[in-house]
Amino acid sequence: MARRHVMEFERPLFALEDKVVALKRMDVSADPELAAEIEALSAQIEVLRDQTYRDLGPWDRVQIARHPSRPKTEHYIAALFDDVLELHGDRSYGDDEAMFAGLGTFQGRRVVILGHRKGTDTKSNIRRNFGSPHPEGFRKAMRIMQMADKFGLPIVSFLDTAGAFPGIEAEERGQAWAIAESLATLSAVGVPVVAVGIGEGGSGGALAIGFGDRLIMLENSYYSVISPEACASILYRDSAQASSAAACLKMTASDLLGMGIIDEIVPEPVGGAHHDPAAMFVAVGTSVGRALLELSGIHREELVATRYERLRAVGAYAP
Amino acid sequence: MPISDWFSAREARRYTRVSEGASAPASDVPDGVWIKCETCHKTIYEGDLVANMRVCPSCGHHFDVPAPQRIEMIADEGSFLETDGHLAPADPLSFVAAKSYAESLEGGRAKSGLNEGVVTGTAAIDGIPVVLGVMDFRFIGASMGSVVGEKIARAFELATERRLPVVMITASGGARMQEGMFSLMQMAKTSAAVQRHLARGLPYVSVLSNPTYGGVTASFPVLADVILAEPGASIGFTGPRIIEQTIRQKLPKGFQTSEFMLEHGLIDEVVPRGELRSRLALLLNYLTPRVSDGGAS
Numbered sequence: 001m002a003r004r005h006v007m008e009f010e011r012p013l014f015a016l017e018d019k020v021v022a023l024k025r026m027d028v029s030a031d032p033e034l035a036a037e038i039e040a041l042s043a044q045i046e047v048l049r050d051q052t053y054r055d056l057g058p059w060d061r062v063q064i065a066r067h068p069s070r071p072k073t074e075h076y077i078a079a080l081f082d083d084v085l086e087l088h089g090d091r092s093y094g095d096d097e098a099m100f101a102g103l104g105t106f107q108g109r110r111v112v113i114l115g116h117r118k119g120t121d122t123k124s125n126i127r128r129n130f131g132s133p134h135p136e137g138f139r140k141a142m143r144i145m146q147m148a149d150k151f152g153l154p155i156v157s158f159l160d161t162a163g164a165f166p167g168i169e170a171e172e173r174g175q176a177w178a179i180a181e182s183l184a185t186l187s188a189v190g191v192p193v194v195a196v197g198i199g200e201g202g203s204g205g206a207l208a209i210g211f212g213d214r215l216i217m218l219e220n221s222y223y224s225v226i227s228p229e230a231c232a233s234i235l236y237r238d239s240a241q242a243s244s245a246a247a248c249l250k251m252t253a254s255d256l257l258g259m260g261i262i263d264e265i266v267p268e269p270v271g272g273a274h275h276d277p278a279a280m281f282v283a284v285g286t287s288v289g290r291a292l293l294e295l296s297g298i299h300r301e302e303l304v305a306t307r308y309e310r311l312r313a314v315g316a317y318a319p
Numbered sequence: 320m321p322i323s324d325w326f327s328a329r330e331a332r333r334y335t336r337v338s339e340g341a342s343a344p345a346s347d348v349p350d351g352v353w354i355k356c357e358t359c360h361k362t363i364y365e366g367d368l369v370a371n372m373r374v375c376p377s378c379g380h381h382f383d384v385p386a387p388q389r390i391e392m393i394a395d396e397g398s399f400l401e402t403d404g405h406l407a408p409a410d411p412l413s414f415v416a417a418k419s420y421a422e423s424l425e426g427g428r429a430k431s432g433l434n435e436g437v438v439t440g441t442a443a444i445d446g447i448p449v450v451l452g453v454m455d456f457r458f459i460g461a462s463m464g465s466v467v468g469e470k471i472a473r474a475f476e477l478a479t480e481r482r483l484p485v486v487m488i489t490a491s492g493g494a495r496m497q498e499g500m501f502s503l504m505q506m507a508k509t510s511a512a513v514q515r516h517l518a519r520g521l522p523y524v525s526v527l528s529n530p531t532y533g534g535v536t537a538s539f540p541v542l543a544d545v546i547l548a549e550p551g552a553s554i555g556f557t558g559p560r561i562i563e564q565t566i567r568q569k570l571p572k573g574f575q576t577s578e579f580m581l582e583h584g585l586i587d588e589v590v591p592r593g594e595l596r597s598r599l600a601l602l603l604n605y606l607t608p609r610v611s612d613g614g615a616s
Binding site for chain 1: 406407408409411412414415416417418465466468469472494495496498499500501502503504505506507508510511513514515518533534536537538539540541542555556557561562565566568570571574575583585
């Protein structure tokens with residue numbers, strides 16, 4: 001197995017677990033007290049595990065959202081859709097592997113699938129630019145949104161990006177233009193749009209495919225106007241203050257449900273989606289299925305008008 | 320004489336009067352203030368700078384323009400009627416970091432005398448009725464929070480309803496992080512409002528001024544039918560510092576300027592401030608729907 005990834009807040013728990021593993025390797029028959037100690041420590045582990053994963057802070061959740069073993073867009077696609085057909089290219093510059101676009105069958109229903117695509121190892125991460133799209137990625141997504149609109153296929157999108165890529169070429173090819181056009185297009189497609197935050201929801205790059213008629217977030221995913229690190233470096237001139245910034249930004253699923261920005265939270269297995277991916281896929285499939293069912297049969301004009309009203313309602317003003 | 324010359328001539332007349340001091344528009348500028356131009360380092364008397372539309376008389380550097388002064392430069396005299404000026408920001412996240420959002424808002428109000436970083440309203444440009452929106456960088460960098468997004472969305476809705484063209488003059492640091500996701504969602508909200516306006520065959524012209532960045536660039540400004548920019552303005556999605564940190568490279572000279580954007584096919588034209596009003600009038604003349612053109616309607 002690959003090297004274990006331990007998140008900051010898990011360290012005490014993992015240290016205790018390691019201790020028990022070490023004790024178990026010793027000869028129990030040589031020391032009668034050893035068995036009792038192992039038993040006592042094991043009980044402690046259960047208590048500690050419960051404490052560790054029960055009241056997760058915003059920064060803990062950001063770490064879970066970024067966990068290398070967390071299920072990614074491609075895993076949800078493989079688990080939830082049949083006959084998946086990936087479509088490539090923006091018809092203008094290239095094919096951005098940081099953005100998935102394609103067709104698939106979800107619970108017997110034909111849909112369009114969009115999603116930020118992070119890699120699963122170094123090699124695929126480099127090819128997919130760690131899930132941070134260039135303009136051609138958003139333009140591909142936009143092209144497929146228009147196809148969904150034309151053929152009346154609902155859109156299911158998976159959000160998992162640290163953000164649109166900040167680079168020279170991205171600016172030269174109009175990163176801002178591609179995102180804005182994607183936003184305008186998504187706001188007007190006459191088909192149901194269900195967006196699911198599965199990991200990182202980094203700013204404009206996430207939003208470009210990240211709103212619709214239902215916005216669902218996994219319990220430990222986040223969605224934010226700015227990364228906690230960048231926010232900390234602006235506010236405190238110190239990116240190490242990211243944990244405080246994460247709390248200030250109110251970026252967790254439960255914060256956003258409270259603010260009326262999202263519609264639903266999908267609970268995760270204890271410790272995060274990576275502890276039981278199969279259960280996670282089932283839970284996400286159930287939520288997406290329910291959302292699509294609720295949205296089916298609504299006339300396209302009504303869908304677009306309602307989506308517009310949803311967007312118009314977002315904001316807070318002085319009384 | 321070509322129509323553009325006619326506009327320029329008219330423009331010259333209009334602004335000569337101002338520089339003669341017959342009706343100096345920005346009377347809020349105190350006397351005897353000297354400013355150093357950041358491009359040519361020459362010292363300029365603020366009164367001269369204002370009379371020259373806040374463009375350096377020596378090198379042509381375009382200084383930032385407060386919204387009220389910009390409106391005087393663009394709109395026909397006395398034509399501007401503000402909409403939603405009362406709308407003021409709240410502090411939905413009770414955001415407190417090194418500095419609280421409440422303090423920043425207070426600072427923005429004190430610096431600009433405005434309720435928010437954008438001023439919207441109806442106006443006429445050379446007799447053509449428009450809905451006009453002008454951002455004011457002095458108010459927390461004219462970052463887009465709920466109120467900026469709302470005022471822009473309402474401006475487009477008003478224009479759609481009255482079948483008027485929209486002119487937006489932008490300057491912004493991007494999204495307003497102190498409003499968290501309320502802020503990010505304004506990108507989708509304003510883009511959706513633009514989309515509805517354009518889908519009804521109505522014109523929209525934007526003018527990008529220095530600086531226009533982040534979540535603001537990536538929403539309503541770049542969706543316009545025609546995108547103009549002022550000379551030397553910094554325009555982009557990600558700020559240069561973050562790009563340098565990410566790619567660990569020095570950025571090329573002139574990166575993310577208006578001229579760079581023109582070269583890469585992202586904007587239509589770079590227009591010096593002195594010609595902006597006449598250019599807008601000319602454009603609006605072409606884009607405002609008319610029955611007599613014989614084109615499809």
